Amino acid sequence: MNRIREDIEALGKIGKDNRGGNSRPALTYQDLEARKHVVDIMKDAGLRVLVDKGANIIGIREGKLKEPFVSTGSHIDTVMNGGMFDGVLGVMGGLETIRQMNEERIKTDFPLALIVFTDEEGNSFMPFAGSKFFTGEINEEELGKLRGKYEDISFRDTFKRFIEKVEGKVELIDRFPFKVKTHMELHVEQGPILDAKKIQIGVVNGIVGVERLWINFLGKQSHAGSTPMNMRADPLIPASETVLKVRQTVGEFNEMVGTVGFLEVSPNVVNVISGKVRLGIDIRSLSEKDMEDATTKIMKGAENSSLMEGVRMETERLVEKPVPCSPKVIGEIKSSAEELGYSYLIMPSRAIHDTQVMASITDVGMIFVPSKDGISHAPQEWTDWEDCDRGQRVLKLALLKELQNK
C-alpha cells in the first residue's frame, strides 16, 4: 500500500524550504495550500468536512449512531525547516484507515472524526491553539485576538483567508458539538528509542510532565585576589553542586530525565567572585509524585549547599502535569500490535502532542513509530515507509475496537 507514502510526499512538496525541510507554520500561505489539499483528499475519501472557529479541519465518517465519536488525527503545520513526517503521518494514517474501511465496506456503530488541529507547533499563534479551542480551554474571542509571529495578522483575519480558500467545500461550525469517547493519535516518536532498540511500535502510556525549577543563588560579589577563602559567599559553589545533584537525583527514579540547560553567572568575569548565579532545571517524568520528590530532593540539596557557603537562595517553579493515557486504549493499541505480530514497547512520550490537550475531554492513546536516529524538527527527519504502514495498521485495528459497540 503506497498511498500513505504518496500522501506524505505530496504534502512534503507544499511549503518546501530551500534548506531541505518543510516550512509551513500554521495558517501561513504555505499551510493554507496544504490545508486545501487535505480538504480535497478528505472529500475524495467521502468525508463530510467541517471547519470550526479554531480552524480545525474535521472529516466525518458516519456511524450507525450519531454520537459519541471516536476521533483520530494530528497536525500538518511544521516548525521552520522541519520534517515531513511530524504530524502529517497521523493525519494521513487516519485518512488511509478511512479509505480502507470504505473499500472493505466496514460499517461502524460509532462515527469517526479525522481531525487536523491548528498550530500544534505554536510557531504562528500559540501551541495547541486548535486542540485548546476544540476542548473548550480557550474561546473564539481569545483566539481571534492572537497575532501572528511571522506575519502581523490576527488569527481572525488569517482564518478568513483560510475559509475563502476552501469555500464551498467545507461546512462551518462554531465548535464540534458532539461527545468524543476516545481520541487516538499516530505519530513519529521524535526520539531515538524505537530506532535504537529496533522495535516497530511504541505504545504510549502517557505524555511526560515537565517541571521547570529556576534557582537564583545570591552571594557576595568581591575581588578574586584579596578575599580570603574562608570569607567568601560564592554562589557558583552551591550552583555547581546543584548541577551534579540533578544528575544524581534523576538517576534514582524510573524513566526520569533531568537537565540543567541554563546557567547564568554574574558578572561572569575571571577575576571576580560572582555575586549571583541563575540556574534553570528541566525535569520530566510520567509520575507526578516522582517529579515532586525529585524536585524536593534537589531543592534540599541546593539549600544545604547554600547554607554551607553563606549564600541566599530564591526559587520559582513552573509545573506542567504529566498526562496518562487511558489504560483501556493502551490495551487496545497493545493487543492490535500483538495481533499484527509487531514488536512493541510501552513507553512515555517525552514530546508534547495535541493528544494531551484532548485528554481533558476524553480517553486518549498514542501510537509511535520509529524516527531514524531520533531526529525530528529537522529536514533529516525520517521514518521508513514500512514503519508508516505498520503504524497505520495498528491505528486501524485499535480504532475498529473502539468503533464497534460491544
Ligand SMILES: [Zn+2]
Ligand atoms: Zn507533531
